[in-house]
Amino acid sequence: MILSAEKKNNQFTVALAGNPNVGKSTIFNALTGLHQHTGNWPGKTVDNAQGIYEHQKKSFLIVDLPGTYSLLAHTVEEQIARDYLCFANPDVTVVVLDATCLERNLNLALQVFEITSKVIVCLNLMDEATKKDLVIDVPSLERELGVPVVATAARQGKGLFELRKKIFQVASGSLQPSPRQIKYSSDVENALKELLPLVENIANNTLSPRWIALRLLDGDQSFLRSLSNYLDIDQASFQFQDWEESKCAQ
Numbered sequence: 474m475i476l477s478a479e480k481k482n483n484q485f486t487v488a489l490a491g492n493p494n495v496g497k498s499t500i501f502n503a504l505t506g507l508h509q510h511t512g513n514w515p516g517k518t519v520d521n522a523q524g525i526y527e528h529q530k531k532s533f534l535i536v537d538l539p540g541t542y543s544l545l546a547h548t549v550e551e552q553i554a555r556d557y558l559c560f561a562n563p564d565v566t567v568v569v570l571d572a573t574c575l576e577r578n579l580n581l582a583l584q585v586f587e588i589t590s591k592v593i594v595c596l597n598l599m600d601e602a603t604k605k606d607l608v609i610d611v612p613s614l615e616r617e618l619g620v621p622v623v624a625t626a627a628r629q630g631k632g633l634f635e636l637r638k639k640i641f642q643v644a645s646g647s648l649q650p651s652p653r654q655i656k657y658s659s660d661v662e663n664a665l666k667e668l669l670p671l672v673e674n675i676a677n678n679t680l681s682p683r684w685i686a687l688r689l690l691d692g693d694q695s696f697l698r699s700l701s702n703y704l705d706i707d708q709a710s711f712q713f714q715d716w717e718e719s720k721c722a723q
C-alpha cells in the first residue's frame with residue numbers, strides 16, 4: 474500500500490517531513506522539477522507527491538509527506554507520515570523546520586529522531602529569519618541535535634545543493650547521524666528497559682525498538698493497528714501477553 478513507493482533498484486528513498494507550511498513542497502518541487510507525479514495516499518483523500526532527482530549519478534525517489542505537528546497519529550495526515558517513516562524504511566528522512574519558530578518545530582524533529590537515525594534537519598525560511606533579525610548558530614544546533622543541519626531559503630533556491638549533498642552522504646552511509654534522544658522520567662525509562670527485550674524481535678532491524686516500546690507505554694492503538702498491518706506480530710503479541718500477566722501477578 475502506501476509503503477510500496479515505486480522504488481527501483483539502486484534508488485535511494487528520501488522522505489520529506491515537517492510541520493504544515495514550512496516549505497516541504499517548495500523543496501520537493503525545486504529538487505524534482507517536472508519529474509514528479511501526484512495522487513492520493515491509498516484509501517485517503519490526502520495528497521501524495523513523489524518525484525525523482527539525480528545526484529552524483531544516483532537516483533533519489535523523494536516523497537513529500539503531509540504536514541504534521543506530531544507523529545502521534547491524532548489525524549489522518551499524522552498517521553500517514555508516521556506509517557511511512559516507520560514502515561517504508563526510507564534511506565533518509567529530511568525534517569524541514571521553519572527557522573522563524575524553531576522551538577515549536579523541533580518537537581516533530583525529536584519525534585522523528587526516535588524513529589530513525591538517518592535524519593537531516595533542513596532549516597528553511599532562513600530569509601524570513603534574517604528579516605526578523607534571528608541569528609541561528611547552525612554548527613551548535615548540529616552538535617546539539619547530533620544530525621546534519623542545512624540552512625535553506627527554498628523559494629530562492631538557496632542551500633539546496635548542500636541539502637542534496639548531505640542527503641547523498643547520509644543515504645550512502647558516508648555520514649552517520651546520531652540523533653539526540655529524549656530521556657524520560659526514571660519511571661518511563663525503567664518501563665522501557667523492561668519492554669525493550671520483548672519488542673526487539675519485532676523491530677525487524679528497521680524499526681526502532683525504543684519507539685515501539687514508547688508507543689506501547691502510551692497505549693497508542695493506532696500504532697498497534699499499523700504494526701499488525703505491516704508486520705507479523707503474532708509471536709510478539711503472545712510475549713506482551715506474558716509480560717502483562719507477569720506484571721499483574723506481581
Ligand SMILES: Nc1nc2c(ncn2[C@@H]2O[C@H](COP(=O)(O)OP(=O)(O)OP(=O)(O)O)[C@@H](O)[C@H]2O)c(=O)[nH]1
Nearest residue numbers: 492493494495496497498499540597598626627628
Ligand atoms: N520566504 C520564504 N518563503 C518560502 C520558503 N520556502 C517556502 N516558502 C513559501 O512558504 C509557503 C508554504 O510553502 P509550501 O512549500 O507549500 O509548504 P509545505 O510545507 O509544503 O506546506 P503543507 O504542504 O501545507 O504542509 C509558500 O508560499 C512558499 O512559497 C523560503 O525559504 N522563504
Ligand SMILES: [Mg+2]
Nearest residue numbers: 497498499537
Ligand atoms: Mg506541501
